[in-house]
Amino acid sequence: MTLTREGIAYRVARDLTEGSYVNLGVGIPSLVPAYLPSDREIFIHNENGVLGVGPLAAPGAEDPDLVSANKEFITLLPGASVFDHAISFSMIRGGHLTHAVMGAMEVAANGDLANWRVPGQKVPGVGGAMDLAFGVQNVWIAMTHVTNKGEPKILTRCSCPLTAPRCVRRIFTDIAVIDVTPDGLMLREVARGLEPEAVRARTGAPLRVADDCREMDVPAAFNGVQLTI
Amino acid sequence: MIDKTVTSCKEAVASVFDGATIMIGGFGGPGVPARLLEALREQGASHLVAIHNGGGNHDYAFGGLILDGRIRKLIASFPINQGAWAFRDRFLKGEIELELTPQGTLVERIRAAGAGLGGFYTPTAVGTELAAGKEIRNIDGREYVFETPLRADFAFIKAHRGDRLGNLNYRMAMRNFNMIMATAAKVVIAEVDQLVPVGALSHEEIHTPGIFVDRVVQAERHPRVFERPQEGRSP
Numbered sequence: 001m002t003l004t005r006e007g008i009a010y011r012v013a014r015d016l017t018e019g020s021y022v023n024l025g026v027g028i029p030s031l032v033p034a035y036l037p038s039d040r041e042i043f044i045h046n047e048n049g050v051l052g053v054g055p056l057a058a059p060g061a062e063d064p065d066l067v068s069a070n071k072e073f074i075t076l077l078p079g080a081s082v083f084d085h086a087i088s089f090s091m092i093r094g095g096h097l098t099h100a101v102m103g104a105m106e107v108a109a110n111g112d113l114a115n116w117r118v119p120g121q122k123v124p125g126v127g128g129a130m131d132l133a134f135g136v137q138n139v140w141i142a143m144t145h146v147t148n149k150g151e152p153k154i155l156t157r158c159s160c161p162l163t164a165p166r167c168v169r170r171i172f173t174d175i176a177v178i179d180v181t182p183d184g185l186m187l188r189e190v191a192r193g194l195e196p197e198a199v200r201a202r203t204g205a206p207l208r209v210a211d212d213c214r215e216m217d218v219p220a221a222f223n224g225v226q227l228t229i
Numbered sequence: 230m231i232d233k234t235v236t237s238c239k240e241a242v243a244s245v246f247d248g249a250t251i252m253i254g255g256f257g258g259p260g261v262p263a264r265l266l267e268a269l270r271e272q273g274a275s276h277l278v279a280i281h282n283g284g285g286n287h288d289y290a291f292g293g294l295i296l297d298g299r300i301r302k303l304i305a306s307f308p309i310n311q312g313a314w315a316f317r318d319r320f321l322k323g324e325i326e327l328e329l330t331p332q333g334t335l336v337e338r339i340r341a342a343g344a345g346l347g348g349f350y351t352p353t354a355v356g357t358e359l360a361a362g363k364e365i366r367n368i369d370g371r372e373y374v375f376e377t378p379l380r381a382d383f384a385f386i387k388a389h390r391g392d393r394l395g396n397l398n399y400r401m402a403m404r405n406f407n408m409i410m411a412t413a414a415k416v417v418i419a420e421v422d423q424l425v426p427v428g429a430l431s432h433e434e435i436h437t438p439g440i441f442v443d444r445v446v447q448a449e450r451h452p453r454v455f456e457r458p459q460e461g462r463s464p
Contacts, residue, residue: 046402047332048256048257048259048402048405049256049402049404049405050402063401064258064259064450064454064455065258065259065260065389065400065401065402065403066259066401066402067256067257067258067259067402071257071258071310071311071457072457073457082401082402082404083404084404084405084406084407084408084409084436085256085332085336085404085405085406085408085409086336086337086340086408086409089332089333089336089337092333093333093337093351093353122320122321123308123309123316123317123320123321123327124309124327124329125284125305125306125307125308125309125310125329126306126307126329126330126331126332126359127306127307127331127332128306128331128332128333129331130331130333130334130353130354130357130359131331131332131333131334131353134351134352134353134354134355135333135352135353161357161358162356162357162358163357164353164356164357165355165356165357
């Protein structure tokens with residue numbers, strides 16, 4: 001059984017500990033805040049100068065001067081702060097943020113990340129992706145395990161232009177949690193009802209199975225589709 | 230008596246010349262000096278080099294300048310924002326040059342110019358195509374790429390309140406690039422929501438000290454800066 005996009009976000013949220021300062025990318029990572037445990041104090045950072053992002057603003061209650069990096073109207077939590085872009089990127093580039101959770105087109109077994117430009121993309125845009133990938137303490141990837149065509153996104157080597165070399169620490173997908181270690185990829189968890197072999201069959205790089213590899217602990221409400229090996 | 234106020238956006242941008250380099254603050258709607266940009270469309274200067282994070286929104290303000298064919302080159306990190314269709318059209322036709330730089334490197338290049346630095350070394354982009362052709366230096370075992378400072382003839386910035394001395398105060402997420410760009414251009418022009426008497430801003434709420442600012446103009450917010458990016462007209 002795969003996980004839904006929300007299920008991947010739920011699983012990421014479980015690993016964010018109290019006191020984390022986190023930047024969340026677009027796509028699946030943007031779903032993470034809904035699943036953060038309410039008993040942990042975790043600060044969400046936005047590139048445009050906000051630390052302590054709360055829920056999206058209710059219709060009619062938007063502040064025109066307060067948007068997310070994705071340009072949605074947001075709210076601030078108690079203890080949140082606002083600042084300029086130089087301070088914001090010092091948080092990123094100076095290694096102060098504990099986590100960046102991003103999507104990816106490709107991740108390599110050595111931690112190389114490609115998530116800013118697909119080959120042939122006519123108009124490029126990088127935003128803060130490279131700053132995050134180079135600067136943040138823990139770069140985590142939240143993505144589907146394979147492309148829409150069923151091709152592996154975790155590879156021996158990236159074919160898309162790199163965002164940063166050797167930066168990814170952990171990969172959360174709809175079927176697995178995988179750590180990038182100095183000895184290569186290590187399978188930590190598999191989705192309910194799947195064998196490690198099913199993950200290996202969908203991964204384009206050697207994958208070792210951790211001795212304590214276990215089933216992903218995610219509620220059944222986040223079950224996606226049944227997979228056949 | 231120092232008085233940096235001017236009475237209209239038209240007057241504020243009158244000295245912008247053909248071929249000038251202009252920094253433009255703002256990220257999304259917050260902090261975009263849209264009235265100054267609309268006045269520049271009227272003023273007519275062209276072959277401009279723009280330094281801005283994105284590629285403009287739809288057919289007004291910076292998006293309007295691009296649509297009008299007035300921008301020769303854009304230095305940006307994310308010119309593929311929703312609403313940047315005017316940039317996309319001109320870029321694909323080869324009518325506008327793009328210098329793409331990571332967002333943190335962009336702001337640091339501006340900061341370096343404002344702080345009188347000759348550049349800096351950063352690990353961001355080492356080993357990627359955005360570091361191609363640039364000097365790489367190993368410092369304490371890590372590789373860094375050399376980046377040059379970015380200066381401009383003009384900076385267009387947006388603040389919430391300002392006084393005749395050029396002191397500026399920002400609300401919420403308006404500071405973004407504005408506070409940094411205010412340090413790095415020969416002529417810094419600030420559009421403010423409210424012009425207030427000297428002393429009305431407490432010492433502690435002056436975010437940009439007036440030393441950096443040359444002109445201050447009060448203007449009512451451009452209504453379209455309140456749009457979500459997915460709103461507004463498409464081509």
